[in-house]
Amino acid sequence: MSKSEPFDEKLIPFTCTYGLFDHDKKYLSGNLDEESKKDAVIYLKNPKSAEKQYFCVERKNGYCIVNYDVKAHFASHFWHKLFPNLEAIILISFIIFFITILILSSLSFGKKLKKELRPLLEQVEQIQKRELSFEIKYSKVKEFNDVIFSLDHMKTALSQSLKKQWEAEQERKFHIAALAHDIKTPLTIIKGNAELIKEENVLSEIYHHADSINKSSDKIERYINLLIEVTKNNTVLVTKPETMNLQEFINKIIAESENLCKAENIILLYEKVEFNVVIKFDKDLLLRAVLNIVKNAIEHSFSGSKINLYFSCSDDEFCVKIEDFGTGFTEEALKNAKEQFYTEKKQRAEEHYGLGLYIADSVAKSNGGTLELYNKSGQPGAVVRLTIPIDRLKK
Known part of the structure; x- marks a missing residue:
């Protein structure tokens, strides 16, 4: 040069x-x-x-x-004329290549993700339809497996819950049918005695038949009350509070309990108390709860045995304790006695449908109280303690 x-x-x-x-x-x-x-x-x-x-x-x-210039150029004159700005072409080509790779990767990842999500979505759909007999399928993604594992637990819990509901419904239907059937027995007695009265001339016999009719009528009334309780399965108790004197209410509990005990030859013992307290409560509901506990104690007591009735009232709570000297609770009964329809008797007996302690527990819970069951230490018999917070009872 x-x-x-x-x-x-x-x-x-x-x-x-x-x-x-x-x-x-x-x-x-x-x-x-x-x-x-x-x-x-x-x-x-x-x-x-x-x-x-x-x-x-x-x-x-x-x-x-x-x-x-400090730029990249093609060595070939032809390619240089065709692509004079090589660096810009390289940059644009790289951007296009990067976007293409990104799109393809996203599509591929989405496809794989959808494939791994499929077992999870299928199982969620099955649970929504309450079809819980399906087999759990896992994916290759740990996080998805954690969710599927939780779904498996939820499926099991839901299955047990639905099974329990179904069993409770079947049990309820059974007891409704059983009570409806049992009503036929006293009705038959009433009908038969009514026919005999028409034909009988002796006054003493007429009185006897009339007494049978009266007893059978009472039995029908009790069966109907039980039937009402069964149809109220898991419903909320409706309370109708009214102002009343606590001592008068206790006296009524004692009087009703004595009548129940006398009918079965049971001795009722109680301490005389004086509680000059005015309370506001549904007395019929609370009386019903206490009497159901007393009935349960009578059912598990021997003829001629005793039942103790205790009352206590403090600034915080009102408590009724019923103590019997019967067979006591079994281990199973201590766990299940407060459940609806639970009974230790293998065969269904008259009026014994496993509702007594369930009703008492429902009344206690609906008012923020508790129902405790336990056996006496060192001697036969059981204790049931019904406690209601006093702040719920004060006027």
Whole structure:
């Protein structure tokens, strides 16, 4: 390039421009534009002051100034003309390639994710339909397996709950049918005795038949009350509170309990107490709860045995405790005696449908109280303790 005479333009790379200057820095020839000519002169005077990139080749009669750029170019003249800005093409190509890879990866990941989610979605759908007999399928994703494992536990709990509800409903239907059937017995007695009264002339016999009718009528009434209780399965107890004297209420409990005990030849013992307290409560509901406990004690007591009745009232609570000297609770009964329809008797007996302690417990719970069951220590018999918070009873 320094010795070429005349100067050969082919020595200059096609991506560059050049200019020939004499020693006085006068432009002689080349393909520099006007702006580059002026900038090249500045470069010859002070290389650091030029705006563009140049390199200088000293010749015999002057200088050859070559203008170049710091960019990537194709070595082929053809490809250079076709893609003059290679760096921009590379950058755009990289962006397009990156976006393509991202889209393809997203589609692939979504497909795999959907595949791994399928067992989870299928099991959720099965649970929504309450079809709980399906087999648990796990995925290859640990987090999904954690959710599926939780769903398995939920499925088991739901299955047990539905089974328990179904069994309770079947039990309820059974007892409704049984009570309806049992009502036929006293009705038959009433009907038969009514027919006998028509034919009987002896007054004592008429009284006897009338007494049988009266007892059977009472039995029908009790059966109907039991039937009502059964149909109220799991319903909320509706209370009708009224103001009353606590001592009068206790006296009524004692009187009713004595009548129940006398009918079964049981001796009722109780301490005389004086509670000058006015309370506001559904007396019929609370009386019903206490009498159900007394009935339960009578059922498990022997003829001629005793039942103790205790009352206590503090600033915090009112408590009734019933103690019998019968067989006591079995381990099973201590766990299940407060459940509806639970009974230790293998065969269904008259009026014994496993509702007594369930009713008492329901009354206690509906008023924020408790019903405790336990056996006496060192002697036969059981204790049932009904406690109601006093702040619920104060006027």
